[in-house]
Amino acid sequence: MKPYRPAPDPHPVRAKFATARRELSAALIERDDEVDLVLAALVAGEHVLLVGPPGCAKSLLLDALLAWTGGTKFATLLTKFTTPEEVLGPVSLAGLKSDRFVRVTTGKLPEAEFCFLDEVFKASSAILNTLLRVLNERTFDPGDGAVRRVPLRLCVAASNEWPEAGPDLGALFDRFVVRKTVAPIRSRAGRARLLWGPGTVPELSGTITPAEVDAARGAAAALPWSGAAKEALEAVLGDLVRDGVRPGDRRQFRTVGVVRAFAFLCGAERVEPEHLEVARHCLWDDPHEHPERVTRVIAKVANPPGLRVAQLLLEAEGVLGATDARDLAAAATGAAKLGEIERQLGALPGTGRVEAARAYLRDQLRQLKLASIGAV
Ligand SMILES: Nc1ncnc2c1ncn2[C@@H]1O[C@H](COP(=O)(O)OP(=O)(O)OP(=O)(O)O)[C@@H](O)[C@H]1O
Ligand SMILES: [Mg+2]
Incomplete structure (x- = not known):
């Protein structure tokens, strides 16, 4: 074979x-x-x-x-x-x-x-x-x-x-x-x-030429949108209007290109609803309240795994911050919550980011257990 x-x-x-x-x-x-x-x-x-x-x-x-x-x-x-x-x-x-x-x-x-x-x-x-x-x-x-x-x-x-x-x-x-x-x-x-840590400055292997950037742009611009992705974007825009968020026409149109570019970077051959994740950084005007509303609407309509990972990690940080490892009962409750978050991560499609988040949670769980054993 x-x-x-x-x-x-x-x-x-x-x-x-x-x-x-x-x-x-x-x-x-x-x-x-x-x-x-x-x-x-x-x-x-x-x-x-x-x-x-x-x-x-x-x-x-x-x-x-x-x-x-x-x-x-x-x-x-x-x-x-x-x-x-x-x-x-x-x-x-x-x-x-x-x-x-x-x-x-x-x-x-x-x-x-x-x-x-x-x-x-x-x-x-x-x-x-x-x-x-x-x-x-x-x-x-x-x-x-x-x-x-x-x-x-x-x-x-x-x-x-x-x-x-x-x-x-x-x-x-x-x-x-x-x-x-x-x-x-x-x-x-x-x-x-x-x-x-060593505090390194990012050093990238290689460079990219303007011609290569143009080639990537051309390839991304040719990616088609799936019917579901189109429907999802229209539903997001509809929900945003109901929520009082009205990004201008130029912004809406250009967002389509940014989502295509993100799908291209993700290795996709067409735009799917999950790629709308990136639109949360485009479809708003007032920086003081709209980004949260847009993120909520996109999470509700398209539920992109990238957003789900971010939400679960935030929840985990909340649990870690509120858990006193010296209190055995609190540590056990915290560990159970972290275990549940890790389980929810495990149910998402296995991208590099999901795997990194799961590894991080397992590590935090291990450290929490060690700290509470040490405190006994
Ligand atoms: N998330 C991070 N990852 C790695 N290094 C970081 C991070 N945040 C801060 N640093 C360290 O802090 C330094 C300050 O970052 P930098 O100068 O890029 O900040 P800045 O956001 O541009 O700030 P300013 O608004 O003052 O220009 C970095 O060079 C790095 O050493
Ligand atoms: Mg700076």
Whole structure:
């Protein structure tokens, strides 16, 4: 009998994304969702914004992503004092001598295929309008009135806080179809790894070229949606309206592309309801309440296993935090609850994330038992 060999992936570039996904997730603590999200955004060509308190690895992840991509890049930390010259390029002196105002854009945002804008909402109004156009229309006028297309594939951005409501920053905020809150490390095991681990910077094997990103984008854009996935998205949108959440038409349309990109990254040949998991980072406008509502609706309509794993892990952290291992009765109750959560995880389709979560729970269960034996 011939040994079994899996059929080669019809999309060779997908293997590169799978490796990057694995390496980034392994290097960063509790950042699996963010890793999936930035890679899906890269494939979909939608800009991505991460918002979270200082020091929660936003830059660590986004820098690693930009180091992985080849091509031209531009990264900057925006402050209210950042000048248009720093982002868009200085005005050409030769041009001025002949009465022309043109920017020299070499090495600046208008020539970048990938960019990282840190503290993006600090951009001054002098930069804002051009930025809006570069991000949305992907065009730039260096000053001579001849509007050019920019080569930008992806803009990643980070901020410590959500922008204040208002037309200026609101328009910039809306340019980011993919947006996520990054929370500090939750689990005790994660914290122990942060404190006592080697503290490595993610180093990805290999790089990806802009042409490969385009190839991935083309392959993802060709993925069909199953009837069930289409129905599920329509049901999610219907439920959201009833819940008072009305993402704009452009946002809805672009979400379809992000979900396709996520399905592609997951190795699927068509979009299924489970891939709607990623839409919870796209289908809302008000960062202060809508993300939770959207997550609830998507969990109810599509019940994606990725979301279920996150919910069960959160429940487990709650149990671990509330259990005093020195109290034998409490430890026994805690262990029973953890065992039940582990059983529920076991009933989900066996993805890498489910297996990692089960291994984590078994480890926590073992430690809880050891601690309570030690206390006797
Ligand atoms: N989840 C994590 N995994 C691995 N390392 C982490 C994690 N969270 C924090 N760190 C450590 O903390 C450092 C700070 O992270 P980083 O500079 O990326 O934070 P940030 O979110 O960009 O903060 P700021 O908002 O201040 O720019 C990292 O370089 C890393 O050493
Ligand atoms: Mg940072």
